[in-house]
Structure formats: C-alpha cells, structure tokens
Amino acid sequence: MFELAVLDIAGTTVEEHGCVYIALEEAVRAAGANPGLADIQLWMGADKREAITEMLTDAFGTAPETAVVDTAYADFRRRLEAAYAERPPTPLPGVAEAIAALRAAGVKVALTTGFDRAVTDALLGTIGWDETVLDAVVCVDDVPAGRPYPYMIFRAMERTGVRDVSKVLTAGDTVRDLDAGTNAGAGMVVGVLTGGLDATALGKVRHTHLLSSVADIPALLSIGAPRPVGR
The missing domain is CATH 1.10.150 (DNA polymerase; domain 1)
Structure with missing residues (x-):
C-alpha cells in the first residue's frame, strides 16, 4: 500500500x-x-x-x-x-476529489513545486487549499536544489513521516517531475497529460505510468471515492 x-x-x-x-x-x-x-x-x-x-x-x-x-x-x-x-488558477477537474479519496484511504498527499514559498502560498490561497486539504507543501526554496534532484520528494517524506520511498507515488506533467521521481527511487513515477507535454514527450523518460490526469490516480491504486461525511 x-x-x-x-x-x-x-x-x-x-x-x-x-x-x-x-x-x-x-x-x-x-x-x-x-x-x-x-x-x-x-x-x-x-x-x-x-x-x-x-x-x-x-x-x-x-x-x-x-x-x-x-x-x-x-x-x-x-x-x-x-x-x-x-485569470485565477483553479484545481484541475477531478483533482480535489482525487486528493480527498487518497487521504480518506490513508495515503498522505504532498505538493511540490518549482515556485518559491511566496508565490506558492498566494496561488494555493487563491484556490483555498490549506492544511485541511493537504498534508504538506514543499517549495523549491525549502531544499538545496530543485528538480530533477529528488530533494523536494525527500522533504515531503520527512514532513509526513514516511520512511520507505518505495511506498511513495510521484506525479507530474514535466520531464523534470519524472526525473525527480526516478532519482528518488519512488515506487511509482506517474506522468500526467494535463500540462504542456504530450505522451510522446513524457514517454521518452523513465516512468511507471502515464495517465490522463491526477484524477485517475485513485483508480490506479484501486481506491474508491471518499464516502460523504456522516455516512
């Protein structure tokens, strides 16, 4: 798991x-x-x-x-x-639900980014994502070097108390995202096609899966949608 x-x-x-x-x-x-x-x-x-x-x-x-x-x-x-x-940023379709499903199933969720903390906090504040939605947020200025180095992934593990990198799934829409996941030794390195690169471009670098969206990750892990509160 x-x-x-x-x-x-x-x-x-x-x-x-x-x-x-x-x-x-x-x-x-x-x-x-x-x-x-x-x-x-x-x-x-x-x-x-x-x-x-x-x-x-x-x-x-x-x-x-x-x-x-x-x-x-x-x-x-x-x-x-x-x-x-x-043109304010918004969550990609199905992503908020996917994050909720993962966390309901006991999978912690961390975000990593090439943005510094000030830009990241403003962006996530616009969306309304905070510690009630996420387990950790790691920015490029939190580590010695950004992607393709694996340091943000390791920092996310540190902040969430996860010790075994084989039990970590990473996902991103760029070659550097995939390289960072591979360099970390993550158990799954997922490329998603919601960014600026297509399957051909992402498929050229090491990965374990290519998906249409982060919204497809719960199904990949055989996780269902979270049950409504009170049921």
Missing part, C-alpha cells in the same frame, strides 16, 4: 493556463534573451530562478550578475501575479 502521493502543482493539480511559462518567457525576453519554445520546455518544472539564470547565460555566453537575475526574477513574479489576477 502506498503511504504518500507527491504531486506537482502547476499543470498537474492546478490549471493555471500556462501563465507561469508565459511570464517566464516574457521576463527572460525583457532581460535581453530570445528563448524559443524548446528553451522554455527544457526548464518546465524547474526552479524558476535557476531557469532564468541558465537562459540568460545561454543568451549572453556568460553567467549574468546576481542583480540581473534578481531583476528578471522580480519581473517574472510581477507578470505572474498579474496573470493570475486576470
């Missing part, structure tokens, strides 16, 4: 209409680079500050000064905040 499901946020559990990658591309362009679609896809699921740094390094041929990265990252956050204000 699995004890913990570690799920990505944007594109995996939350519909944010690709705003994060639009904001990322715009901020990097404003800083003087000219990223293409492949460049943006390469950094899907990554620490956004790292993504900005590396794309600017590729563009300039040398690592940018810290002040340049700080300015671009602040620009990214402003653009993302404006995009979310105009």
Whole structure:
C-alpha cells in the first residue's frame, strides 16, 4: 500500500493556463534573451530562478550578475501575479476529489513545486487549499536544489513521516517531475497529460505510468471515492 502521493502543482493539480511559462518567457525576453519554445520546455518544472539564470547565460555566453537575475526574477513574479489576477488558477477537474479519496484511504498527499514559498502560498490561497486539504507543501526554496534532484520528494517524506520511498507515488506533467521521481527511487513515477507535454514527450523518460490526469490516480491504486461525511 502506498503511504504518500507527491504531486506537482502547476499543470498537474492546478490549471493555471500556462501563465507561469508565459511570464517566464516574457521576463527572460525583457532581460535581453530570445528563448524559443524548446528553451522554455527544457526548464518546465524547474526552479524558476535557476531557469532564468541558465537562459540568460545561454543568451549572453556568460553567467549574468546576481542583480540581473534578481531583476528578471522580480519581473517574472510581477507578470505572474498579474496573470493570475486576470485569470485565477483553479484545481484541475477531478483533482480535489482525487486528493480527498487518497487521504480518506490513508495515503498522505504532498505538493511540490518549482515556485518559491511566496508565490506558492498566494496561488494555493487563491484556490483555498490549506492544511485541511493537504498534508504538506514543499517549495523549491525549502531544499538545496530543485528538480530533477529528488530533494523536494525527500522533504515531503520527512514532513509526513514516511520512511520507505518505495511506498511513495510521484506525479507530474514535466520531464523534470519524472526525473525527480526516478532519482528518488519512488515506487511509482506517474506522468500526467494535463500540462504542456504530450505522451510522446513524457514517454521518452523513465516512468511507471502515464495517465490522463491526477484524477485517475485513485483508480490506479484501486481506491474508491471518499464516502460523504456522516455516512
């Protein structure tokens, strides 16, 4: 029996209409680079500050000064905040019910993300997800390095008291999500097709399952829907 499901946020559990990658591309362009679609896809699921740094390094041929990265990252956050204000994020269809079903069956649920804590708290606050809905939320600034390193998964295990990584399921919509799950040694590494990559792109990297959505995870684990309160 699995004890913990570690799920990505944007594109995996939350519909944010690709705003994060639009904001990322715009901020990097404003800083003087000219990223293409492949460049943006390469950094899907990554620490956004790292993504900005590396794309600017590729563009300039040398690592940018810290002040340049700080300015671009602040620009990214402003653009993302404006995009979310105009088109607020929402849970993807069936995901809230899936999370409830998992927790009702005794599977703890943690979210991990390439966002920092401030962005994450604002996003989840908009949706109304808190400790009554989730068991843990791990952000990229909680660990030494983001995906594809497995540290956020291990931190989620630490915060939820899960010791055996073979009893952990990870799920995400990017190559880096799958790589992190594989690098952690998770018992299941699930790719979901609710983000910006299709089955062909996700299927190129190691995984155990590809699903249409996180909403399909309870069925994968033979878990039924939670019973209504009072029944």
